[in-house]
Amino acid sequence: MKFKLLAIAATSAAASLAASSAYAQSSVTLYGVADAGVEYLSKAAASNGGVQPGTKGQSLFALQSGNQSGSRWGLRGIEDLGGGLKGIFTLESGFNVDDGKMGQSGRLFGRAAYVGLQNQWGRLTLGRHTTPGFDFGLAFDPMTISSRYSITSQDPWFASRADNSAKYMGTFGGLTVSALYSLNNNNQEVPGNFTNGREYSFSAIYAAGPFSVGAVYDQTNRSQATALSTNKLTRHAAIAGTYAFGQAKVFAGYRYAHAYNGDVLVGTPSHANGSSNLAWAGLGYQVTPALSLTGAAYYQNLRNANAGNPWQFVALADYSLSKRTDVYASMSYALNHGKSTLGVNGFNDQLGSATSSNSEGVQPGANQFGAVIGVRHKF
Secondary structure, three states: OHHHHHHHHHHHHHHHHHHHHHHHOEEEEEEEEEEEEEEEEEEEOOOOOOOOOOOOOEEEEEEEEOOOOOOEEEEEEEEEEEOOEEEEEEEEEEEOOOOOOEOHHHOOOOOEEEEEEEEOOEEEEEEEEEOHHHHHHHHHOOOOOOOOOOHHHHOHHHHOEEEEEEEEEEEEOOEEEEEEEEOOOOOOOEOOEOOOOOEEEEEEEEEEOOEEEEEEEEEEEOOOOOOOOOOOEEEEEEEEEEEEEOOEEEEEEEEEEEEEOOOEOOOOOOOEOOEEEEEEEEEEEEOOOOEEEEEEEEEEEEEOOOOOOOEEEEEEEEEEOOOOEEEEEEEEEEEOOOOOOEEOOEEHHHHOOOOOOOOOOEOOOOOEEEEEEEEEEEO
16 A cells, blocks of 8 residues: 555656646746937928928937837747747837837737747748848848848838748758748738738858858738739849958948839839849947947949939947946938938838928938937846
8 A cells, every 4th residue: 555655656746847847848038128319310301291302401309219229028938849849939019118109000019929830940930020131131231220320221121021921940050041921911911812912032141250141032012901903013132241350340232122013112202113222331340348339331223213322321339338238329321312312210201201290301312410329228
């Protein structure tokens, strides 16, 4: 009898330990970023939002959120399923520190919302993702696609996300590959039309020692919530590289974009089927363990659009107060030609200067200067 009782107790203890071990293999992490600063802009939109040709822009002082990193909070979970297989999920919500409102047009988890599986061959997830173009920009833009004053001012595609998508990412030695397919990247799927809002994209990044190089391709069909058919589409392709030596790191890259079937590119709202060449270069330098300096230049040739060929220059100083908190000062100058309407935060048609009451758009054809000083905390 005693032997049976001991056996039962041992079995129960083993089961309890096994259960505890299983629970220990699951985790959920709360994380986030709060970023806010004060920005100055020259030649910005008037208070009524209208900036017509010949109209003098106004100076603007504003408290801004998410300048170097978009303010956010998120939940990231992982569960060990055994045999090297893991279940994963991420839910990430953007918000504005300056007014407390939700970001990404009020989406609850507008920055990311996906679930999937991963093993030694990579991970496959379903939901709302950053695109391979986003991941490429994060790796090769000197300003790491910061919300203010980065390559995303010239082309917001580098910060794009896709709804209703499947995404694969895998790393094999120094090579990281990524692929995404979206059934409709910004609306609900439309019965009978499989191309409406469809997006597919591929990227490959190779890193070896101080050197890295990458390439990305993306094709996006215009998404219309109610139309039964749309053939408008845009294609992007880019290549870039970095090289680190000592405390310095150099960046260089090129992006080609072309609109088809009546679609338009950002910066050329009245010119359909246009194309664009965008080139950039930059330098980062770690002055001390706490202080880093970065500079970048971007040039875009808006071909045959009669919209000018704008330059943008950016400089950033960042000082870490701790592993989680830093202060920064960033400035940018947008140099326009002809009818170009590039502001330091983007083109007027991207920012909505014709209708927005708080637009950061620029007087058409004028140059714009911007500067922001702020603080960022990561948790």
